[in-house]
Amino acid sequence: MCGGASALFLFLLEEATTFREHHSVIVYTLPLAGLVIGALYAKWGTPIRGGNNLIIDTVHEGDRQIPLRMAPMVLLGTVLTHLFGGSAGREGTAVQMGGSLADAIASRLRVSPDIRRELLAAGIAGGFGSVFGTPIAGAVFGLEVVVVGRLGYEALLPALVASVVGDLVTRSLGIVHTVYPVPAALPLSAGVLAKWLAFAVAVAGVAIVFVEGTHRLKKLLEGRVPWLPVRMAVGGLAVVGLWRLAGTDAYLGLGVPTIVRAFGDPSLPESAFAWKLLFTAVTLGSGFLGGEVTPLFFIGAALGNVLARLLGLPVDLGAAVGMAALFAAAANTPLALSIMAVELVGASVLPHVVIVSTVAYLLTGHRGIYPAQRIARLKHGGPLLARLIPLRDLPTEPSEPPKAPEPREPTPR
Incomplete structure (x- = not known):
């Protein structure tokens, strides 16, 4: 089911992108599209507004069923976002489709809470692995994204099966994934290691800017413009203004050619x-639909290109490492993204991508694009916390006691 959903999504996404590239005037209607998408979500999408965070919360708490409507609504919303020129990714859509489909299966089969959690992890893995064509990274991502710094091996086999089968199904339905250039191998030396450490510091800094900037802008707009349709229209207007200011279509949509x-x-x-x-x-x-992975790939590859030129590293290797490491730092998934880099560009990216991803992950601190991620032990070490704490509830200062999570209303089916 994840593979079929990803295939349909990727086909529609390609059609929408091709149409926009040949009719760029449609970008001017992005504010109107935001108004319409926002109105649809305001009326029918309230129970699924949590997106990926709703999936992660459900894995841990299991106090609600993920509404099945999430799959078609997020698919439609993301395709329309890309059609009219919004800059977003696709992993969020794939993960949400996979999670909602997996929970629908769990509900139909009336499985135990433990099996349900494993099926949800499998849904995350199946969606991620099939939408990018990286089944091993998808399986690890389904385990790693749920708890920062800990892998739930009890769900490893279901996640692996879902990701591999999902990828096979997507490919069998005619989907062809992007082929990236393969960098030449670079021996690791003390000098090269020092360059990668400087590289990692820059990646962590950009990851922090992205995470904090996106979260704070979202909070600011929600406070100033409470009604979602108008908020999305305002965001669409801002994107149109940026598009005209930049003078290029390169920053619209996924941006794969620039990657x-x-x-x-x-x-x-x-x-x-x-x-x-x-x-x-x-x-x-501003509320448009989509994920963060592909834009972070764009940002990381472009940043890696610049840093490689400054540090005297191969440009292709710098782009490959930056592409994976920036998302690893922003999503707290260094292992999955290191594996993903190997699946996308080959083993020549080792050990460099592991070093940069790990250092950037540590330097990014206790923040991430998914505030619902739980953490059991602080990144810098110390004792286990009394309970798994969502990143959104973690105190700014380590000496502060973690606040109790706010109760949430049950989600209607």
């Missing part, structure tokens, strides 16, 4: 990563 370009073009504009970060923060912060 591939970052692997081999030493003349890529130094500001490309900053432009994409701004476009994406405004798009997602």
Whole structure:
């Protein structure tokens, strides 16, 4: 089911992107599209507004069923976001479709709470692995994203099966994934290691800017413009303004051509990563649908291109490492993204991507694009916490006691 849903989604996404590229005038109607999508979500989408965070919360708490309507609504909303030029990704849609379909299966079969949690992890893995064509990374992501710094091996086999089968189904339905250039191997030396450490510091800094910028912009807009349709219309208007200011279509939609370009073009504009970060923060912060992975791939690859030129590293390797490490830091999933880099560009990216992803993950601190992620032990070590705490409830200062999570209303089916 995850593979079929991803295949349909990727087909529609390709059609929407092709149409927009040939009729760029449609971007001017993004504010109107935001008004319509927002009205649909305001009327029927309230129970699923949590998105990926709703899936993660359900894995831990199991006090609600994820509404099945999440799958078609997030698919439609994301395709429309891309059709009209919003800068968003696709992993969020795939994960939400996989989670809602998996929970529908769990409900039909009346499985135990433990099996339900394993099926939800499998749904996350199946969606992620099939939408990117990276089944092993998908399986690990389904386990790693749920709790920061801990893998739930009890769900490893279901997650692996769902991700591998999902990928096979997606490919069998005719979907062809992006092929990235393969960097040449670079021996690790003390000098190269020092360069990668500096690289990791820059990646962590950009990850913090992205995470904090997106969350704070979303909170600011929710406070100033409470009604979702108007908030999305305002965001759409801002994206149109940025588009005209930038003078290029490169920062609209997924931006895959620029990601591939970052692997081999030493003349890529130094500001490309900053432009994409701004476009994406405004798009997602104002409420448009989609994920963060592909935009973070764009930002990371473009940043890696620039850093490689500054540090004297191979440009293609810098783009590959930056692409994976930025998302690893922003999502707290260094292991999954290191594996994903190998699946996308080959083993020559090792050990560099593991080093940068791990260091950037630690430097990013206790924040991430998924505030519902739980943490059992602080990244810098120390004793186990008394309970699994969502990142959103973790105190800013370590000396502060963690606050109790706020009670939430049960979600209607």
